Amino acid sequence: MIKNKEITSRDENFADWYTNIVQKANIIDYSSVKGFTILAPNGYALWEKFQNILDTKFKELGHQNVYMPMLIPENLLTKEKDHVEGFAPEVAWVTYGGEQKLEQKLCIRPTSETLFCEYYSKIVKSYRDLPKLYNQWCSVVRWEKETRPLLRSREFLWQEGHTIHASAEEAEKETMQMLKVYQDFFENYLAIPVLVGQKTEKEKFAGAEKTFTCEALMYNGVTLQSATSHYFGQNFSKPFDIKFLNRDNKLEYVYQTSWGITTRSMAALIMVHGDDNGLVLPPKVAPIQVVIIPIKDAPEVLSVCQKLENDLKETGICAKVDNSNQSAGFKFAENEMKGIPLRLEVGPRDLENNQITLARRDNFEKQQVSLNENVANLCKNLLEQIQQDMFNRAKKRRDEKTYVAKSMQDIKDIIEKHPGFIKAMWCGDKACEEEIKKINGTKSRCIPFCEEHIADTCVCCGKKAKHMVVWGIQY
């Protein structure tokens, strides 16, 4: 366990550490246009893992994938008032087609609500057509002023689910169901504990009736909104005229939901689990789960490596021999940087004793294993153990960084000394949220489903409290 010399320590400067890691682990690279990054092979492989897991789940629940156009005409974007006000400042426009100036400018989608709505209004006539459970995987563009790799880029990949239903109850049920899908994904695959709850009026999605969220806490105590699920009610179906005839032969507007997760979730993974040696990937989403390193370029070493790779693959583990023409030390460092959960070292010294060395990425523990044992099976169990340990460690840290504030001074002290999740009571008034935001930009993250009664009065104004809110500084 030797600290990587080529990156800034995460305790010294977390922001530098992060930008070092994403590049050195070959997750992203910069392009020549500000805010537009290249998803490099390791980054894209990780995203494909995310896609696979979620897409399978979505389909199990009856959703279908579609693909909407990338361009939205101006008059379509502006149909829903709150929505356009939320997105207008950050859309990119296409104004020319070839040499010809366009009569109506076209916006590059910042999100596709309006496109789905237009489509739904065309295809829905009767309650028999409902529900429609569509999803799309695509990229969207938002012209951010300040950009950071994966956290805030001008183009990002995501998935947006848009469903319409014949009743409010059914749509609300869908909203909650998808929130649970995300929670399960974060906790059981990414090994990231998330706080789930409802966004306040101020923080909810532009045009939504209600917004629900999964909030994660990074190593440095900064919060990250990691996935959201919205209930739109009829807010979009009215302006977009998505009507159906119900069982009583009466025209009614549909009830709608939307839910999404972006490549930002990869940033969460990096910032929750990563350490001074690079990425640490939970086994369930690691594109390569076990790397096998031949210590010497000798035939007997290589043949053992090859056999191990085959055995592991047969057990359903994604394993790879690192054949690169580098020194052993270099390979150790390189594969640690990539976050590969488990490393098998095969060298002459081990082989003399008919054994190999096994090293965990998450806690650097090493052990010798006899080749007479079932190594593949051992790895399989160990990978499960690593997955569990990573979640427990992240949860312990999250809990340690969760505080209670009973006054504005408490909030100020916590934010300045050691940021994290801050539980505090709130009266429900937007003015108090704005007042709290003045403390280093502390925002309400959500009203958690597991509310606690901390005090009777609002932390800010002292009036009767309506909710316990979790606050924090956000990315």
Next chain:
RNA sequence: CGGGGUGUAGCGCAGUUGGAUUAGCGCACAUGAUUUGGGAUCAUGGGGUCGGGGGUUCGAGUCCCUCCACCCCGACCA
């Protein structure tokens, strides 16, 4: 958009008062050899419109003007 800063090889930098040439150094890269249990060593080699344009001068990476790009701090955001 407001305040501050930086542009010299893929990356990180040096280049002193304008006179030092063919603009250097480290890392990275290429070839060869020896190596391989925590980022190997030696040898050889490739790579530059000094951010762009204009000006001053016998002479500009260096001085002046102008444009551009990027970074940091604020306001806005998945």
